[in-house]
Amino acid sequence: MKPDSEQADGRPTRLDVIERAHLRDPGDASHVMYRYAAPAECAGLLQRFWLPVWSVPPGREAPQRVLQYPGSLLVVATGYARFYGVVSGLSTTTLSGEGWAVGMMLAPAAGALLTGAPMARYTDRSADVADVLGADGERLVTRVRAAMSGDPHSAEAHGRAVSACTEALLPFLPVDAEGDLVNRVVAFVESRTDVIRVAQVCAEFDLSERGLQRLCHRRLGLTPKWLIQRRRLQEAAERLRTRGTTLGEAAAALGYADQSHFTRDFSRVTAMTPGEFAARYAV
Numbered sequence: 001m002k003p004d005s006e007q008a009d010g011r012p013t014r015l016d017v018i019e020r021a022h023l024r025d026p027g028d029a030s031h032v033m034y035r036y037a038a039p040a041e042c043a044g045l046l047q048r049f050w051l052p053v054w055s056v057p058p059g060r061e062a063p064q065r066v067l068q069y070p071g072s073l074l075v076v077a078t079g080y081a082r083f084y085g086v087v088s089g090l091s092t093t094t095l096s097g098e099g100w101a102v103g104m105m106l107a108p109a110a111g112a113l114l115t116g117a118p119m120a121r122y123t124d125r126s127a128d129v130a131d132v133l134g135a136d137g138e139r140l141v142t143r144v145r146a147a148m149s150g151d152p153h154s155a156e157a158h159g160r161a162v163s164a165c166t167e168a169l170l171p172f173l174p175v176d177a178e179g180d181l182v183n184r185v186v187a188f189v190e191s192r193t194d195v196i197r198v199a200q201v202c203a204e205f206d207l208s209e210r211g212l213q214r215l216c217h218r219r220l221g222l223t224p225k226w227l228i229q230r231r232r233l234q235e236a237a238e239r240l241r242t243r244g245t246t247l248g249e250a251a252a253a254l255g256y257a258d259q260s261h262f263t264r265d266f267s268r269v270t271a272m273t274p275g276e277f278a279a280r281y282a283v
Contacts, residue, residue: 020234020235020237020238021066021067021068021069021234021237022064022065022066023065023066023067023090023237023270023277023281024064024065024281025280025281026281026282028062030054030055030056030062030095031052031053031054031055031062031095032052032053032054032153033050033051033052034050034051034052034053034153034158035048035049035050035051036048036049036050036051036158036162037049039162039166041166041170041173042166042169042170042173044107044109044173044174044175044179044180044183045106045107045109045110045113045169045172045173045175046104046105046106046107046110046165046166046169047069047071047105047106047107048104048105049102049103049104049105049162049165050103050105051100051101051102051103051152051158051161052095052100052101052103053099053100053152053153054095054098054099054100055097055098056095056096056097056098058097060096061094061095061096062094062095062096063092063093063094063095064092064093064094064095065090065091065092065270066087066090066091066092066093067090067091067230067233067234067237067269067270068086068087068091068230069086069105069190069230070086070108070186070220070222070226070227070230071086071105071106071107071108071110071111071186072084072085072086072106072110072111072114072119072122073103073104073105073106074103074104074106074114074129074165075101075102075103075104076101076102076103076129076140076141076144076145076161076165077099077100077101077102078099078100078145078148079099080128081128081129081130081137081140081141081144082126082127082128082129083114083115083122083126083127083128083129083131083132083133084122084125084126085111085119085121085122085123085124085125085126085221086119086122086123086124086220086221086222087124088123088124088222088226089124089269090269090270090271100148100152102144102148102161102162102165104165104169107175107179107183108179108182108183108185108186108219108220109175109176109178109179109180109182109183109219110169110172110175110179111219111220111221112179112218112219113172113175113176113179114132114133114172115132118217118218118219118221119217119218119219119220119221120217120218120221121221122221123221123222129141133168136168136171137168139168140164140165140168143160143161143164144161144164144165146160147160147161147164148161178215178218178219179219181205181215182215182216182219182220184205185201185205185212185215185216185224185227186220186227188201188204188205189201189224189227189228189231190231193231193235193254193255194255195228195231196228196232196255197228198212198224198225198228201224201227201228209224212224229265232254232255232265233265233266233269233270235253235254236250236254236262236266236274237270237277237281239253239254240274240277240278240281240282241278241281241282242282245278247259247262247263247274247275247278250262250274251263262274
């Protein structure tokens with residue numbers, strides 16, 4: 001298999017729509033990240049795979065901070081296998097020692113299909129893959145670990161792991177009508193930088209505000225307002241990592257009425273002011 005994008009040091013060739021969510025320190029060389037597109041047969045259910053392989057010196061740690069997209073995750077690693085709902089704030093995973101993981105970013109529709117439950121139950125929490133998928137989950141974990149047990153950098157190993165994941169997800173297709181709707185709602189919000197109000201989403205899909213809230217609560221475990229704010233924060237993180245962009249310019253480009261409102265929103269989620277973030281992450 002050929003990864004979507006990587007360099008020798010594991011950093012992306014450009015700050016793309018995926019990497020803008022990953023608040024990776026410019027000097028962080030703790031891991032190599034391999035990424036693969038979802039196979040066509042999983043359309044509507046799976047968005048992509050990511051496979052980090054890390055090596056952190058003894059006694060040190062490498063925190064990885066992510067402004068997670070509005071989709072649940074399945075992650076299989078050497079020591080754990082978990083299903084994750086969306087983290088509403090800043091998601092942090094701390095790497096130590098040596099290891100690998102095979103991660104699946106699921107489409108917004110997928111979480112409720114896999115769990116058979118409203119996704120609000122999983123917001124800001126995780127569950128063992130076996131508890132969610134039962135015996136099929138146990139078989140998936142066994143196959144992925146067997147595939148990655150040799151050289152975790154091997155494209156052949158990645159291919160076997162991805163195939164095991166794909167086969168485990170196919171029984172959940174086709175995506176139901178409500179799932180298709182929430183996929184389209186999320187895609188609309190993420191692709192339209194001019195969408196800054198929930199009323200704009202309601203108008204696009206001919207939904208009442210209450211109807212949209214119920215849809216997002218069931219299928220994402222979040223609110224429509226959160227969807228819009230998360231996209232704006234990811235855009236902000238991307239802009240602030242570009243040297244020469246002022247805070248006022250970033251706030252105006254993201255549709256904030258004033259810089260102070262932008263600063264409050266950004267600081268509440270990242271625990272850093274935009275200025276502190278730019279000083280730390282700008283490249």
